[in-house]
Amino acid sequence: MFSRVDVFEAVAEPNRxxxxxxxxxxxxxxxxxxDSLPTLTQPAVSRHLRVLREVGLAxxxxxxxxxxxxxxxxxxxxxxxWITPYRRYWRNHLDALEQHLEDQ
Amino acid sequence: MFSRVDVFEAVAEPNRxxxxxxxxxxxxxxxxxxDSLPTLTQPAVSRHLRVLREVGLAxxxxxxxxxxxxxxxxxxxxxxxWITPYRRYWRNHLDALEQHLEDQ
DNA sequence: GGCCAATATATACTTGTGGTTATATACACC
DNA sequence: GGTGTATATAACCACAAGTATATATTGGCC
Numbered sequence: 001m002f003s004r005v006d007v008f009e010a011v012a013e014p015n016r017x018x019x020x021x022x023x024x025x026x027x028x029x030x031x032x033x034x035d036s037l038p039t040l041t042q043p044a045v046s047r048h049l050r051v052l053r054e055v056g057l058a059x060x061x062x063x064x065x066x067x068x069x070x071x072x073x074x075x076x077x078x079x080x081x082w083i084t085p086y087r088r089y090w091r092n093h094l095d096a097l098e099q100h101l102e103d104q
Numbered sequence: 105m106f107s108r109v110d111v112f113e114a115v116a117e118p119n120r121x122x123x124x125x126x127x128x129x130x131x132x133x134x135x136x137x138x139d140s141l142p143t144l145t146q147p148a149v150s151r152h153l154r155v156l157r158e159v160g161l162a163x164x165x166x167x168x169x170x171x172x173x174x175x176x177x178x179x180x181x182x183x184x185x186w187i188t189p190y191r192r193y194w195r196n197h198l199d200a201l202e203q204h205l206e207d208q
Numbered sequence: 209g210g211c212c213a214a215t216a217t218a219t220a221c222t223t224g225t226g227g228t229t230a231t232a233t234a235c236a237c238c
Numbered sequence: 239g240g241t242g243t244a245t246a247t248a249a250c251c252a253c254a255a256g257t258a259t260a261t262a263t264t265g266g267c268c
Contacts, residue, residue: 012116074194090178169235
């Protein structure tokens with residue numbers, strides 16, 4: 001399963017975005033993350049965490065029998081780079097709309 | 105099919121990102137877009153275009169029997185808004201790395 | 209070593225996505 | 239109205255994603 005996930009597919013999954021959000025607040029153990037997603041079982045969360053690790057959006061450090069997960073958000077730069085040219089586009093579009101409104 | 109696609113899932117598909125890229129250059133008819141993705145059949149492209157329309161990333165205007173597709177990139181703002189807090193994060197991380205390198 | 213806690217992996221199942229072929233729809237042109 | 243072109247939808251299929259249950263692994267503790 002999960003032959004090869006890229007960063008776009010990684011963040012397309014809502015539970016994984018939730019995990020990233022939790023990790024953006026602070027580092028957490030796998031167990032804490034499991035508890036934070038009560039609709040999912042422990043293996044399900046563990047799998048999502050694996051995906052996040054494999055695309056470079058998170059990393060885990062052992063701490064005894066725990067695993068402390070931390071955010072590695074620079075993987076999102078790939079998405080940011082992709083979106084950049086479009087950003088200019090919609091800003092122009094907004095500018096044009098504002099202009100139109102001002103012209104009323 | 106495609107019960108309900110959101111923007112994140114829409115752009116997770118490589119062919120759809122390709123279509124967005126083509127539309128960012130200029131408006132194109134559905135037929136031109138089909139010709140630009142020679143690995144896909146016409147119905148497959150038509151479906152991807154429907155997804156892009158439904159999430160608000162593209163729109164189609166009839167022109168006789170043709171349909172002229174145009175980019176509506178402001179739908180990507182949802183992704184941009186989502187990524188914004190993380191952007192600060194990885195910039196800090198880069199700064200820390202640069203600092204570390206400078207300290208050598 | 210034996211036992212418990214924390215986490216990851218294996219296996220199996222279900223469902224949805226993306227693909228194809230076939231068909232419908234809509235418009236243009238004669 | 240009939241025919242051809244452009245595009246969308248229908249029906250079906252294969253495969254991968256996401257989930258659950260069951261099991262393995264790893265480390266702490268007695």
